Amino acid sequence: MAQNDEPLTGPELDYGPAGDADATRVVRAGLPEERPYEPPLPGPVFAAHYHLPGEVEGAPYAYGRDSNPTWTGLERAIGELECPGDERTEVVAFASGMGAISAVLLSQLRPGDVAVLPSDGYNLLASLRERLEGFGVEVRTAPTGRDAQLAELDGAKLLWIETPSNPGLDVCDIARLAEAAHAGGTLVAVDNTLATPLGQRPLHLGADLSVASGTKALTGHGDVLLGYVACRDAELAASVRAWRKTVGAIPGPMEAWLAHRSLATLDIRTQRQAGNALAVAEALLSREEVSDVRHPGLPGDPSHTLAARQMSRYGCVVSFTLPDREFADRFLSAVRLVGDATSFGGVRSTAERRGRWGGDEVPEGFVRLSVGVEDAADLVRDVRHALDTAANGTAPG
Numbered sequence: 222m223a224q225n226d227e228p229l230t231g232p233e234l235d236y237g238p239a240g241d242a243d244a245t246r247v248v249r250a251g252l253p254e255e256r257p258y259e260p261p262l263p264g265p266v267f268a269a270h271y272h273l274p275g276e277v278e279g280a281p282y283a284y285g286r287d288s289n290p291t292w293t294g295l296e297r298a299i300g301e302l303e304c305p306g307d308e309r310t311e312v313v314a315f316a317s318g319m320g321a322i323s324a325v326l327l328s329q330l331r332p333g334d335v336a337v338l339p340s341d342g343y344n345l346l347a348s349l350r351e352r353l354e355g356f357g358v359e360v361r362t363a364p365t366g367r368d369a370q371l372a373e374l375d376g377a378k379l380l381w382i383e384t385p386s387n388p389g390l391d392v393c394d395i396a397r398l399a400e401a402a403h404a405g406g407t408l409v410a411v412d413n414t415l416a417t418p419l420g421q422r423p424l425h426l427g428a429d430l431s432v433a434s435g436t437k438a439l440t441g442h443g444d445v446l447l448g449y450v451a452c453r454d455a456e457l458a459a460s461v462r463a464w465r466k467t468v469g470a471i472p473g474p475m476e477a478w479l480a481h482r483s484l485a486t487l488d489i490r491t492q493r494q495a496g497n498a499l500a501v502a503e504a505l506l507s508r509e510e511v512s513d514v515r516h517p518g519l520p521g522d523p524s525h526t527l528a529a530r531q532m533s534r535y536g537c538v539v540s541f542t543l544p545d546r547e548f549a550d551r552f553l554s555a556v557r558l559v560g561d562a563t564s565f566g567g568v569r570s571t572a573e574r575r576g577r578w579g580g581d582e583v584p585e586g587f588v589r590l591s592v593g594v595e596d597a598a599d600l601v602r603d604v605r606h607a608l609d610t611a612a613n614g615t616a617p618g
């Protein structure tokens with residue numbers, strides 16, 4: 222099967238001021254000015270405190286829970302990718318995606334406020350919902366597809382969007398939802414984990430906050446947990462940063478450094494992964510034992526038209542349903558190039574039967590496949606072979 226002979230990503234979208242292409246931007250994002258005999262990316266700074274003579278006010282680095290030069294580099298880099306050319310962009314890095322998500326919801330919502338969440342978003346949103354309700358916040362939910370959250374916006378303080386949604390891969394119209402929300406004074410946050418800033422730019426599309434887990438495709442090697450919040454409003458950024466300082470959900474310097482280092486390959490990784498994901502999704506479509514193949518890049522996908530408008534590449538996740546749980550388990554033990562593991566976005570392909578966690582409303586045979594950077598033809602051959610093996614009914618072994 223030929224690789225790279227078709228356009229594998231969406232259109233080049235007009236994302237504001239012209240400048241370098243993403244491939245160029247990522248290799249220098251957040252790096253300090255070049256100085257003789259200094260490394261291009263300074264190593265991680267391990268410091269609980271910094272020398273601090275005299276006044277505290279205005280000191281860039283005082284205590285390690287408040288700030289760290291390694292975070293500063295990473296935060297600048299992510300800011301350049303989330304909102305190229307906009308100097309106002311501020312990024313606050315967290316210890317994990319959940320640290321970042323919690324920081325936005327818990328710092329912005331007060332008793333009596335209304336929040337609108339997706340009913341089909343990341344499964345831990347349900348725990349946060351319980352927590353928020355315990356604090357006296359009214360939480361409404363609606364599915365991501367068909368912009369169903371629009372109907373719940375009346376009087377809301379905050380709208381939380383996750384697009385594409387994990388694991389269902391539905392897409393909603395960020396610009397349309399943001400416009401409607403802003404008309405009623407509602408703050409808009411988008412979970413941009415699946416797309417990464419190279420696939421989708423929520424702040425350009427009108428959102429107030431772009432929030433993501435950096436654990437997935439952003440860092441892409443399955444060896445770091447990380448999260449971040451990006452926004453262009455200084456007050457909003459300050460309140461999220463104050464929350465981080467209060468709860469201490471800070472990234473380790475080593476993790477922040479590894480994340481910054483991995484950004485240089487974000488363009489080639491996500492480009493390759495999007496192409497591979499489309500090739501695998503197309504191969505799955507032609508199999509009769511596979512149903513509900515979902516990938517926003519598939520021309521026939523219910524999300525495709527909208528995804529093509531607001532995304533510039535469609536991510537590495539393909540979801541599909543096999544006849545039953547046993548079939549799915551046989552498939553997962555028969556694939557050679559796809560590890561049985563959770564999470565997604567890594568350079569090595571992984572997949573899992575999502576129903577094993579509980580919490581997501583998915584069929585027993587539902588598989589979420591994260592496509593890595595391997596050769597597309599090898600992956601397609603391996604997946605086809607594993608489906609044949611699973612169909613022959615061999616017990617997993």
Ligand SMILES: *Cc1c(COP(=O)(O)O)cnc(C)c1O
Binds near residue numbers: 319322415
């Ligand atoms: C993984 C994930 C999170 C949580 O991120 P962690 O880094 O695991 O805390 C949040 N949102 C989405 C869409 C995710 O896929």
